[in-house]
Amino acid sequence: MGKVIVITSGKGGVGKTTTTANLGHGLAALGRKVCLVDADIGLRNLDVVLGLENRIVYHLLDVVEGNCTVSKALIRDKQHGENLVLLAAAQTREKDAVNPDQMRDLMKVLRKEYDYVLVDCPAGIEQGFRNAVAGADQAILVTTPEVSAVRDADRIVGLLEATELHDPQVIINRIRPDMVRRGDMLDISDVDDFLRIPILGIVPDDESIIVSTNRGEPVVNDQRSRSGQAYRNICRRLEGQEVPFMDLQGENFMQRLLRRIRVGAANR
Amino acid sequence: MLEFLGRLLGTSDGSKTKAKERLRLVLVHDRSSLSPGLLESLKEDLIKVISKYMDIDESGLEVNLDKSDDSVALVANIPVKNVKRQGKGK
Numbered sequence: 001m002g003k004v005i006v007i008t009s010g011k012g013g014v015g016k017t018t019t020t021a022n023l024g025h026g027l028a029a030l031g032r033k034v035c036l037v038d039a040d041i042g043l044r045n046l047d048v049v050l051g052l053e054n055r056i057v058y059h060l061l062d063v064v065e066g067n068c069t070v071s072k073a074l075i076r077d078k079q080h081g082e083n084l085v086l087l088a089a090a091q092t093r094e095k096d097a098v099n100p101d102q103m104r105d106l107m108k109v110l111r112k113e114y115d116y117v118l119v120d121c122p123a124g125i126e127q128g129f130r131n132a133v134a135g136a137d138q139a140i141l142v143t144t145p146e147v148s149a150v151r152d153a154d155r156i157v158g159l160l161e162a163t164e165l166h167d168p169q170v171i172i173n174r175i176r177p178d179m180v181r182r183g184d185m186l187d188i189s190d191v192d193d194f195l196r197i198p199i200l201g202i203v204p205d206d207e208s209i210i211v212s213t214n215r216g217e218p219v220v221n222d223q224r225s226r227s228g229q230a231y232r233n234i235c236r237r238l239e240g241q242e243v244p245f246m247d248l249q250g251e252n253f254m255q256r257l258l259r260r261i262r263v264g265a266a267n268r
Numbered sequence: 269m270l271e272f273l274g275r276l277l278g279t280s281d282g283s284k285t286k287a288k289e290r291l292r293l294v295l296v297h298d299r300s301s302l303s304p305g306l307l308e309s310l311k312e313d314l315i316k317v318i319s320k321y322m323d324i325d326e327s328g329l330e331v332n333l334d335k336s337d338d339s340v341a342l343v344a345n346i347p348v349k350n351v352k353r354q355g356k357g358k
Binding site for chain 2: 146147150151154155158180182183184185186187190194
């Protein structure tokens, strides 16, 4: 029996879809069978981030409404084949076209076949959110070190407590070590102080994410990328391994001083 | 220039301090919105505890969260009908 994990955030644009795509690829690379589900009906994007947008024939609603079998609707990944599949969202329908009971039934079917079912939750706290969390065993919150994103994440923690989904974990995304060092960005311990839930991972802000998303190839496969390393670490943690957090502050005193002088001069 | 020197020496606060303070206030407010169900069970528990010590007018009981700019207070207005004699209450 596989695990169903919903990836959620409340706020839009913090990196839920990118996280889902990268964790999917990362777990498949570790030899797991993974199914990704795009629950963002009407605004599907996971297909594009995975580079599978041209292969979609059937979608989640086709399955729920009985127009096709589950296996027929699952799209195989270019790289991992049947070990990484996508169930796309319907693009021309609305979120209330499916209900939590139907999602629960769908998850029951998928978890029999796959080690991990990762559900990409839409932004917001309405029907789409309720659908995405239905049938999940575990929740991963994605947030960024910003007031608005942490606030929304806190709200989601409260809403999850009201469901059967307890003990969510958080990924802090788009950390900029230079800004943290300058005191211009909330750091990991600040976010931790507010949310008080276990941190699953920290991901540095990284240009290679944009480059890889442009190509439709998740950054987790890029061995040189810092954010790719961060996602690989998260996948190993999901697999139960103990992996220390990346050192984002790895600079000695002289480097720090030089950087401060540069930043200070630029700010003058 | 002063700010630059402060930053060079690491003594000046960045905008993070401001962000933390704002986030703290926002979360205090967000978290203080009790659901009607929770408020009702809080009322029932209050009645139970206070009734040990005094007779109160249960229908006149009011419990609210009072929010001001930087704090939140639980304000209860409980009409007392009679105070029990000392020693008799449990």
